[in-house]
Amino acid sequence: MKLLALETANEQCSVSIVDDTQTLFFQLDERAKAQTQTILPMIEQGLQQANLAAADLTAIAFSRGPGSFSGVRINAAVTQALAWAHDLPVIPVSTLQALAQAAYRQHQLTEVTAVLDARMQEVYMASFRLDAQHIMQPVDQEQLLDYAQAQHNARFTLVGSGAALVQAQATEYQTLAASAQDIASIAHQRALQADWVSAEQALPVYLRDNAWKKIPEQGKS
Incomplete structure (x- = not known):
């Protein structure tokens, strides 16, 4: 292959x-x-x-x-x-699943909420968990949310360009891509x-x- x-x-x-x-x-x-x-x-x-x-x-x-x-x-x-x-x-x-996979590849995170800045005070968001084949699989639906909705829907460690927009202190993995x-x-x-x-x-x-x-x-x- x-x-x-x-x-x-x-x-x-x-x-x-x-x-x-x-x-x-x-x-x-x-x-x-x-x-x-x-x-x-x-x-x-x-x-x-x-x-x-x-x-x-x-x-x-x-x-x-x-x-x-x-x-x-x-x-x-x-x-x-x-x-x-x-x-x-x-x-x-x-793209959100790929971001979650990057979090595992680079930081060995096994449960993440992937968040991308969507502009206009909104983010793209979905949560993922590692499976037995070492692939991050979705545990909820991809959504376009405003910041307040996203904060309510955040399940796991926030990663990606929208992380700090959702939680101000979530800066550790905001540059992950x-x-x-x-x-x-x-x-x-x-x-x-x-x-x-x-x-x-x-x-x-x-x-x-x-x-x-x-x-x-x-x-x-």
Whole structure:
């Protein structure tokens, strides 16, 4: 099995290629809002370094949101284009789940409430718990909440860019962000069960209705 994993739903961009036993390629570009310029060259570099063609891949995994509107849109569009062009299945992964996976990977946290700043005095939130396969699994629904609602719904240790917005003292893990490594970890387990979808179902998840109308209000481009 060989998986290509993409993460642009945050303001950074990362690409990973993994097989059943190891990471064949990983690259992270932390420049804000540079995904459009970096994602395709990074994919090409990854395939070359892993000595693979796109047609050799088993599936493409991507961070499907919620997150930065433009970042989520880029991730879904690139994934769809590659999957259609090479007749590959797709594994959409929740950005919040990937954030929870990053909390386990980096800090060995096994129960977290993942919180992302959604702008406009709101956050995206969901809680996760580690399973026997070392994957963080949801214990509740992804939601778009105002700060007061989020504080009421926080179950576990808060991680992510919205953590301190919900609880002022929750600053320890507020800079934590998911990468394609976390997308790959989650997607690999799903790929073992052929838990994937076709290219046309590689759809972004925004949680906010009419997200495109609110970009100026979010301060997004």
